[in-house]
Amino acid sequence: MFVNCFTNENIENSVNRFKNILRLKGFPIEKAQKDLDSILNISDADFQDYNDNRRQAILDFHLKNNSDYSKFIQKTHYNTWDEIPIMTKAELQKPLKERLSKGYKSSTVFVNKTSGSSGHPFIFAKDKYAHALTWAHIIWLYQQHGIDMNSSLEARFYGIPKDVVGYKKERLKDLLANRHRFDIFDLSESNLHKFLDLFKEKPFDYINGYTSSVVLFAKFLKEQNVVLKSVCPTLKICITTSEMLFEEDRELLKNQLGVIVVNEYGASELDVIAFENAKGEWLLNNKTLHVEVVGDHGFPLPNGKEGNIVITSLYNKAHPFIRYQIGDRGIIDEKSTARTPILKSLTGRTNDFAVLPSGKKVPALSFYYVTKSVIEDSGLVKEVKIIQKELSEFTIEYKAENELNQIQKQKIINAVETYLEKGLVITFERKDELERSKSGKLKQFTSQLDS
Structure with a gap:
């Protein structure tokens, strides 16, 4: 008591x-x-x-x-x-x-x-x-x-x-x-x-x-x-x-x-x-x-x-x-x-971990510190989703009116190297809509690696 x-x-x-x-x-x-x-x-x-x-x-x-x-x-x-x-x-x-x-x-x-x-x-x-x-x-x-x-x-x-x-x-x-x-x-x-x-x-x-x-x-x-x-x-x-x-x-x-x-x-x-x-x-x-x-x-x-x-x-x-x-x-x-x-x-709000080639584990919330580099007051990027395809390969899907330019993409890559580690392969995909779960939630990070 x-x-x-x-x-x-x-x-x-x-x-x-x-x-x-x-x-x-x-x-x-x-x-x-x-x-x-x-x-x-x-x-x-x-x-x-x-x-x-x-x-x-x-x-x-x-x-x-x-x-x-x-x-x-x-x-x-x-x-x-x-x-x-x-x-x-x-x-x-x-x-x-x-x-x-x-x-x-x-x-x-x-x-x-x-x-x-x-x-x-x-x-x-x-x-x-x-x-x-x-x-x-x-x-x-x-x-x-x-x-x-x-x-x-x-x-x-x-x-x-x-x-x-x-x-x-x-x-x-x-x-x-x-x-x-x-x-x-x-x-x-x-x-x-x-x-x-x-x-x-x-x-x-x-x-x-x-x-x-x-x-x-x-x-x-x-x-x-x-x-x-x-x-x-x-x-x-x-x-x-x-x-x-x-x-x-x-x-x-x-x-x-x-x-x-x-x-x-x-x-x-x-x-x-x-x-x-x-x-x-x-x-x-x-x-x-x-x-x-x-x-x-x-x-x-x-x-x-x-x-x-x-x-x-x-x-x-x-x-x-x-x-x-x-x-x-x-x-x-x-x-x-x-x-x-x-x-x-x-x-809601369950987060996984990303496992990196070096063996380091980082919580998925780390990607907030990566993606916030393009969170601008203009509201350019509406939604973001990060998918780990392979140990060193990540895809950043985003919903926005226009494609990110090379300066913006490089800014994200630099943030990835700062918060995660160097040598990762980052690809970008702009989409009209991002895939959601059956409940309607958008999970910001998904790992496709075997457990």
Whole structure:
């Protein structure tokens, strides 16, 4: 049984450094935390009204202040929420300045790129208050599992840019955020031994990272007959994110890491969408988001039925995400309430590994760092799919109005050599449409090699 040992005073003191970082960047974290506390204190009886009012408020704001969204939605009034059109990622692949609400510009908002793991990369924005509220929510979620974002040392299994400026920027962020980043672009056995040595040296409190990379490390630990907590006794928890966590992998992680495993489901353009609580329930975020599961025509399905996940960002005024189809399918649990919605299951974002001629293994998410070199604000490349045909041969299929020119192709080849290794054969194929799975998802990476 998990016991929350944090008092309000301890929580306030524990996040001071992290709050200072956000404050210096212009994010109003104090207001965001105060407002989040108010949301958390809403009674069960009143929570549905809160949700309804926030949805209507953000819809009214964008209808009034966002010309691009007004053109998309076409009408100024709908009888029910269910009639509002579904937004897809394809609608967002246009210059960011065309999508920003009145009163906002790229220099005054938080701007980032999606990972493109679904094959639909695009640039997005959050106003600074909405981004601060996202962080307030994450701080609160981690506190429920005893993680103090000011003092807890994080073992971070994430990617990192290879260009000098991007690399130094991420390393500085890691230093300020009290975390050590592991290089998941090289998951060779020799590098995994180095990972293990670091756990023996540093007092890590928790692991946070891409599911597939952490699972591969756990398989290595099993081969070495090592339980990680036995060599790193300070370790308390593992948080997996960005990819599906299958039950057999969860058991492997629990056995080889020796700590509890918490699964996170999120999207950079939104917030954490679902996060496991101490009971093992995958609680949906109904504080800053409204999550629906709908059928093919956009109407909500009964709890217990599988459908498309669509999400409304309740506070982002800079950029509309209203009934936004994220590209995953899932089921909301039948026992869910307005106050406590539970995600029963999720289908989507499973990633494989690419095996290279040198023997190095790299997670498929590495290809995000390759393809993002041509993710331009103009939305030139609409969809991307990488296929490994042979050990050293990769085909990059892409959907775009025009062929990539030689400069753009060379830019990708250079990125491949930077993030993967030299000597690989890269071919490009422009297609009108890219092949999808039976469920309609576009898998960004596929290996045709025998297992």
